[in-house]
Amino acid sequence: MSRYTLSHLEQLEAESIHVIREVTAEFENPVMLYSIGKDSSVMAHLAKKAFHPAPPPFPFLHIDTTWKFREMISFRDRMCRENGFDLKVHTNWKAVKEGINPFDHGSDKYTHAMKTQALVEALAAGRYDAAFGGARRDEEKSRAKERVYSFRDRNAQWDPKNQRPELWNLYNGRIDRQKGESIRVFPLSNWTELDVWLYIHREKIDVVPLYFAKPRPVVERGGNLVMVDDDRMRLEPGETPRMETVRFRTLGCYPLTGAVRSGAATVGDVVREMMLATTSERQGRVIDHDAEGSMEQKKREGYF
Amino acid sequence: MRLGAEDRELIARDVEAYLDHYQKRDLLRLLTAGSVDDGKSTLIGRLLYDTQAVYDDHMSAVERDSRKHGTTGTAADLALLTDGLRAEREQGITIDVAYRFFATSKRKFIIADTPGHEQYTRNMATGASTADLAVILVDARHGVLAQTRRHSFIASLLGIRHLVVAVNKMDLVGWSEQRFGEIRAEYADFAARLNVPDVHFIPLSALQGDNVVTKGAHTPWYHGPALLGYLEEVHIASDRNMIDLRFPVQFVNRPNLDFRGFAGTLASGVVRTGEEVMALPSGRRTKVARIVGPRGDLPEAFAGQAVTLCLADEIDVSRGDMLVHPRNLPSMERGLEAIVVWMHDAPLVEGRTYVVKCGTQTVSAEVAQVEYRFDVNTVHRAEPSRFDGRAGLGLNEIGRVVLETARPVLFDAYAKNRRTGCFVVIDRMTNVTVGAGMLVDRKPVRTESALRSRDAARSELPDRVRSRVTGGDRAAKLGHAPLTVWLTGLPRSGKTTVALLAEKMLADRGIAAAALDGVTLRFGLNRDLGYSADERAEATRRAAEAARLMNDAGLVVIASLVSPYRADRDAARRIVGDDRFVEAWAKAPLDVCEARDAALHPDGAGLYARARRGEVRSFTGVTAPYEEPEAPGLVLDTSARSAEECARAVVEAVVVRVSRPAV
Known part of the structure; x- marks a missing residue:
């Protein structure tokens, strides 16, 4: 390869940094969504690079459903402390008080209240005009057409038929702040799951240990292995947690996230396993299976 | 993701070595264009499926969907792999640009998948803006269609330097080598007019998989690579501009x-x-x-x-x-000329002000002029559309536009720099992206219409000086009125021969006549011009101005210029004046002109022969269009009649018009 060639990973890195800087230059009050997952870790890492030696000039926002894995929360707090990130945490306490939980309410209703609604509230409360998210186009069919700058109206809603054309690396960041318009920004749009892992490997990025195999208490439910992370987990009759060596390909609320049986304990192992795998990462996510086109519906309502 | 045996073996043996290799691969961005009927979605589905970029759960969803929406009976409809939003699935069409990803051990690929229906211009321009290469699908049964030309033209406008013409559905034409050859010849003929240096043809069947990922057994006569092999090897690194620091x-x-x-x-x-x-x-x-x-x-x-x-x-x-770098500067101007692709229902119109984002510069810009529109089916220039009497561009129209920005913009021509030569147009009120532009190089050569609008702005300047000798005085002295005979026609149609004979015959009859020859002008007045459509327009304008001056001096002018564009000849008529302008068409079939050229140059050095070999760019009749006159004042059939006969016809026409009635 010639001296003046960028590898695909270096190109993706440069393009993501460009997007993060562009938003910071053109928006008044951006925020970076921090979901604690591997994509968020990569995005936060890119934000550090974009402004080095300065820290990222925007806060990080975590939508806490109160049902995240405990290891995620401790990882989040450690990462933000070590990197000096300005962390904001928001929970839809109204829904918590109403007793909305992933067991009694379908994953649909639960996700809407604890994630979508909570996010919309937090963005409005912080008067953020741009919110970075770690979503990738390869994750799901409706994401394949998502823009890098995803325009949202005052109700944070997404209209798939009315998105702005995006050409070259010229992003249209003009919005009407008086009307409460905002954008969601996806700097990792063109990354694939493999790219994310390759980059984590190359840059030695710290990720939540839940991605690596370890004996964990699980029950088998509806074809998914669900980890019993705390005593709020309601066991169905006949269910007994047992220790299995598992890991997670994707992280979310523990009762809604399926684990996979695996012995992959390092990034190399994970990549090896993924390259030989035959199912997609979102398969472990209960919420995508609700109905055909469900992600599209959630996005219309304001989900990331 | 599933893998080939080699990769599988390396991962199992040494995952670190594999990661090291994998992360160093480069990236190819490509665009696929074609309609649903061309099998585009099936082709992409096939690429994803055969490179094993499809997970089992996605595939089982496709199998489930195939029974509901598919068109392939019980077999999985691979087209559904790429079919995104619910609304589209219901309509059975894709409505927007979707991005797909796959990788081989050589490269990572990003496909911009754009639809072929009426929104194609907007979507294709979007997909093409970031693409290194375009795959243009052609249905082997139908060959090169208007839509094929449209897609290719847009790809070329957006600066794509590599085109792959995927001749699909070869199974339905019996894998005919002859059919493939016909389509290739037809397309190559058209592609010569495009500014794309690299065009490659592949016969394939997306449905059956032949020549998509692996070479098929049905085309032993095809010696090139399968599509994927080509995409893995095509060299794109030198497409980047590594010279000009920006x-x-x-x-x-x-x-x-x-x-x-x-x-x-x-x-x-x-x-x-x-x-x-x-x-x-x-x-x-x-x-x-x-x-x-x-x-x-x-x-x-x-x-x-x-x-x-x-x-x-x-x-x-x-x-x-x-x-x-101080010795390598970009342009810095307030007047921008660009090819603009319009993407919104509300048209662009002259006089309106928009926001333009060019790189990291954001400025307000007024549309000073819409010079012309492209007919994307014929790739010819056409009059711009009108909106309430003002020239403009409607949704999905492409045209050449002059913008006046509020402050100077730093830029390079798009042809030289795909990063600093482009901009998006944003509506000031709605903030929506309404258009995209590619900046044009050269100091703008003013078209006649641009000059007219500029003339209006010059009204405060002193009027042009007037001669004290009137046209009437001159005509009285010479015994005849002035006239311009504008001889247009293909190269080697006999224009110059006729013009020189006519000049001599007129002189012999005591008429002050002068030949004004297009080729001769290129050695002097027009020596700085080339052969692009714009430069031809300028060459014609200058020749017309010269003819006007000569007419003002009382002379009869026999101008002989190829002048292939109708609009340019009409401009010449306006410059010279309708009352003293006669359009004469030296009419000879292309093959006759070409045969004459070959006879003059038996060594193959003739212009036509060289144009056919691709050595001459924009050669009228071969690689550039000739727009025939619609209502010429005089038609000279130079293939059926001798040069002398044609010259006599010119002389007669002149004599009838310039003879002064007895006072």
């Missing part, structure tokens, strides 16, 4: 008094520490003190890298400025 400043990073850096992505070129750079628009010079890259400080940075530059002196630089 660093548009994106963001000033100043966390404390000890650090002040200018963050941005190098649009083109290379920059090194210690080198002198100039900040534009200020023109201040300084040196590069430090280059902060994504993994620490760098001695140099090149096109595509996102870096932060620290400068040796505290000069004032802000977002929208550009750092360049």
Whole structure:
């Protein structure tokens, strides 16, 4: 390869940094969504690079459903402390008080209240005009057409038929702040799951240990292995947690996230396993299976 | 993701070595264009499926969907792999640009999948803007259609340098080599008019998989690679501009008094520490003190890298400025000329003001003029559409536009620099992206219509001087009125021969006549012009101005110029004056002209022969259009009649018109 060639990973890195800087230059009050997952870790890492030696000039926002894995929360707090990130945490306490939980309410209703609604509230409360998210186009069919700058109206809603054309690396960041318009920004749009892992490997990025195999208490439910992370987990009759060596390909609320049986304990192992795998990462996510086109519906309502 | 045996073996043996290899692969962005009927979705589905970029759960969803929406009976409809939103699935069409990803051990690929229906222009331009290569699908049964030409034209406009013509559904034409050859010849003929240096043809069947990922057994006569093999090998690194340093400043990073850096992505070129750079628009010079890259400080940075530059002196630089080498400057102008693709229902119209975003510069810009529109089916220029009497561009129209910006814009021609030569147009009220533009090079050669609008602005200038000798005086002295006979026709149609004979015959009859020959003008008055459509327009304008001056001096002018565009000849008529202008068409079939040329140059050095070999660009009749006159005042059939006969016809026409009635 010639001296003046960028590898695909270096190109993706440069393009993501460009997007993060562009938003910071053109928006008044951006925020970076921090979901604690591997994509968020990569995005936060890119934000550090974009402004080095300065820290990222925007806060990080975590939508806490109160049902995240405990290891995620401790990882989040450690990462933000070590990197000096300005962390904001928001929970839809109204829904918590109403007793909305992933067991009694379908994953649909639960996700809407604890994630979508909570996010919309937090963005409005912080008067953020741009919110970075770690979503990738390869994750799901409706994401394949998502823009890098995803325009949202005052109700944070997404209209798939009315998105702005995006050409070259010229992003249209003009919005009407008086009307409460905002954008969601996806700097990792063109990354694939493999790219994310390759980059984590190359840059030695710290990720939540839940991605690596370890004996964990699980029950088998509806074809998914669900980890019993705390005593709020309601066991169905006949269910007994047992220790299995598992890991997670994707992280979310523990009762809604399926684990996979695996012995992959390092990034190399994970990549090896993924390259030989035959199912997609979102398969472990209960919420995508609700109905055909469900992600599209959630996005219309304001989900990331 | 499932893999081939080799990769599988390497991963199992040495995952670190595999990761090391995998992360160093480069990236190819491609665009696929074609309609649903061409089998585009099936082709992409086939690429994804056969490169094993499809997971089992996605595939089982497709199998489930196939029973509901599919068109392939019980077999899985691979087209559904690429079919995104619910609304589209219901309509059975894709409505927007979707991005797909797959990788082989050689490259990562990003496919911009764009639909072929009426929104194609907007969507294709979007997909093409970031693509290195376009795959144009052709249905082997139907061959090159208007839509094929449209797609190819847009790809070429957007600066794509590699086209792959995928001749699909070869199974339905019996894998006919002859059919493939016909389509290739037809397309190559058309593609010669496009500015795409690399065109490649592949016969395939997306449905059956032949020549998509692996070579099929049905086309033993085809010796090239399968589509995927071609995509893995095509060389794109030299498409980038590594010559002109352009660093548009994106963001000033100043966390404390000890650090002040200018963050941005190098649009083109290379920059090194210690080198002198100039900040534009200020023109201040300084040196590069430090280059902060994504993994620490760098001695140099090149096109595509996102870096932060620290400068040796505290000069004032802000977002929208550009750092360049002092001896290699971009254009800096308020008047921009561009090819604009319009993407919104509300048309672009002359006189309206928009916001233009060009790199990191955002300026307001007024549409000074819409010069012409492209007929994307014929790739010819056409009159711009009109909206309430004003010229403009409607949704999905493409045209050449002059913009006047509120302050000077730093840019390069799109043909030279795909990063600094483009802009998007944003509506000031709705903030919606309504258009995209590609800046045109040269100091603008003014078209006649542009000059007319400029003339209006010049009304405060002193009027042009008037001669004290009137036209009537001259005509009385010479015994005849002036006239311009404008001879147009294909190269080797006999224009010059006829013009010179007519000039001699007229002179013999005592008429002050002069031949004005297009080729001769190219040695003097027009020596600075080439053969692009714009330059031909300018050559014609100058010749017409010369004819007008000669007419003003009382002469009869026999002008012989190819002048292939109707609009240019009409402009010439306006310049000379309708009452003393006769359009004469030296009419001869293309094959006759070509045969004459070949007879003159039996060694194959004739212009037609060279144009056929691709050695001459934009050669009228072969690689550039000739628009026949619609209502010529005189038709000279130079293939059936002798040059003398034709010249006599010219002389007769002249004599009838210029003879003064007895006073």
